[in-house]
Amino acid sequence: MKKLNRLRPKFQSKQTITINAPIEKVWAFNQDLSRIPVYHPRVNKVDLISGKQFREVGVSYRCHLSDGKNTCVEKDIEIVPLEKIVTVFTADTMGLTKLLPDYIVESTVKQIDNNSTRVEISHFYSSSNWKAWLLNFIIKSKIARQTMDTLNAMKMNIENEY
Structure with missing residues (x-):
């Protein structure tokens, strides 16, 4: 697929896990x-x-959050098969896209061996004004836990499927 030709905002965090399944199954x-x-604890429905x-x-999709009142719209902007997915947040009902308009999530998969795959989710966004800096201070560890x-x-x- 087409490579993303823009600079990433500031790296914020990365969470990693090993899944005991072949990369093709994980992908x-x-x-x-x-x-x-099924796997995102904060999402109960996707449009x-x-x-x-x-x-x-x-491709864009709307996630209805488990609080029953908020949503966010995500869009995949780069996909490299069996390697990575880059997703941006284009809108939400909580005001996060106004404070963090350049929020990018990069999900990568890497085969460890025939029956195990490493999955990493990295978060990138700028915290250039004081409101974004304060928000980042408050939510950074929460984002890591939820991820x-x-x-x-x-x-x-x-x-369980494999």
Whole structure:
């Protein structure tokens, strides 16, 4: 697929897990947008805005959060098969996209051996004004915990299927 030709905002954090399944199984599981509520603890429903169930560059989807009142819209902007997915947040009902308009999540997979795969989720965003800096101070560790919860749920689901 087409490479992203812009600079990344500042690196903020990275969470990693090893899933005991072949890379092809891990990749296929993550391509199905309808599965997001199965492994993302904060999401209880996904609307396929682009009308596509599987990831591809330019596909947008709306996540309904488990609090029952908030949503966020995500869009995949770069996909390298069996390597990485780059996702941006384009809108939300909580005001985060106004404070962090350049928030990027990069998910990568790497085969360790025939039956295990490393999955990493990295977060990038600028905290250039005082409001964004304060928000980052408050939410950075929460984002890391929630991402690990997501990775652990993903691991459990994939390993139970495999």
